[in-house]
Amino acid sequence: MKKRKSNLSLAGALLFFALIAFIIQVAVLVYDYIIQRTDNKGLIAVLILIVVLILSAICTVIDYFRRKIMVERPVEKILYATEKIAKGDFSVRLTPAHSLEKYNEYDIIMENLNIMAAELKKSEILKTDFISNVSHEIKTPLAIIQNYANLLASDGLDEEEKTRCLKALSQASKRLSDLVSNILKMNKLENQEIKPEYSTFYLNDQLAEIIIGYEELIEQKNITLDCDLDEVKINSCPAYLEIVWSNLISNAIKFTDTGGTISVTLKAHDKNTVVTVSDTGCGIDKETGKRIFERFYQGDTSRKSQGNGLGLALVKKVIDVLGGDISVSSEPQKGSTFTITLKGVLYE
Numbered sequence: 001m002k003k004r005k006s007n008l009s010l011a012g013a014l015l016f017f018a019l020i021a022f023i024i025q026v027a028v029l030v031y032d033y034i035i036q037r038t039d040n041k042g043l044i045a046v047l048i049l050i051v052v053l054i055l056s057a058i059c060t061v062i063d064y065f066r067r068k069i070m071v072e073r074p075v076e077k078i079l080y081a082t083e084k085i086a087k088g089d090f091s092v093r094l095t096p097a098h099s100l101e102k103y104n105e106y107d108i109i110m111e112n113l114n115i116m117a118a119e120l121k122k123s124e125i126l127k128t129d130f131i132s133n134v135s136h137e138i139k140t141p142l143a144i145i146q147n148y149a150n151l152l153a154s155d156g157l158d159e160e161e162k163t164r165c166l167k168a169l170s171q172a173s174k175r176l177s178d179l180v181s182n183i184l185k186m187n188k189l190e191n192q193e194i195k196p197e198y199s200t201f202y203l204n205d206q207l208a209e210i211i212i213g214y215e216e217l218i219e220q221k222n223i224t225l226d227c228d229l230d231e232v233k234i235n236s237c238p239a240y241l242e243i244v245w246s247n248l249i250s251n252a253i254k255f256t257d258t259g260g261t262i263s264v265t266l267k268a269h270d271k272n273t274v275v276t277v278s279d280t281g282c283g284i285d286k287e288t289g290k291r292i293f294e295r296f297y298q299g300d301t302s303r304k305s306q307g308n309g310l311g312l313a314l315v316k317k318v319i320d321v322l323g324g325d326i327s328v329s330s331e332p333q334k335g336s337t338f339t340i341t342l343k344g345v346l347y348e
Helices: 002-035 041-086 105-153 159-190 203-213 215-220 238-254 286-291 301-306 311-322
Strands: 199-202 224-229 233-236 261-269 272-279 325-331 335-342
Touching: 002 041, 041 105, 105 159, 159 311, 199 203, 203 215, 203 224, 203 233, 203 238, 203 261, 203 272, 215 238, 233 238, 238 261, 238 272, 238 311, 238 335, 311 325
Parallel strands: 224 261
Antiparallel strands: 199 233, 261 272, 272 335, 325 335
């Protein structure tokens, strides 16, 4: 793009030089023509002045139309677009005056404005969807809390019913707390309010500690746990990675039926660290797999009440910040495997 702009600037300078040279040449020819026909210096001066005024007028007219076409029109379009964008209308789009290979600076500004408007429109849609989804997700646990609180306030409940109500209240409040916590984490990550604090540590030890934290849930569902953790020392952000492992392992437990299997592996490959979290749960289809990292997207609607659709979006954001990759391989009723690659952080 820079090379194309330089060529256009050079061409404009050459045209301007040619115009000035032409004017000077015309003035010289006229002067030569006049002095061959008269010796009257006063007349010569007047005629030369008239010629200069005529040539100046011609140049002024040419420059007026040049500025009208090449400067004022694109500037008016750009001002129109910026006013629309400033008022919140992100649907405005500008059409450059030239083809791509002949773009000038105004065309490039128009293209940049088009890109900016498109991104702002996308952000506006995401913000609207985000608020709508958050409102919906908050309403559900609040409704549960209200209903069971009213039930507890009524008379005639036996101890078993009270225990059931209290358990439901606890689950709903935890879901609400997790939702708010994930929203705050996501917001801080996106606004870069929390910076990753890097340190050198053994990733296998961190994974083992997090897995142990879910031991009770694993035993409750009689899930077989298969771990293969190599000793890997990395330089990364422990707090960020804890978010990743906690979400992936809790999801694996959540979506694996009683008696199923969960596998966690940690390997070092070609200066990279690779972690996989697999389960034998319900799995997802290819279309769901494409959207699984989107905010509030929940592929398994039958288990929607168990989550808020922010966990994997948060995981993806963390991995992106750390400069790694995450992918999912899954089939319905055959389980899922999440693979995380942390690049360039392996210490031999």
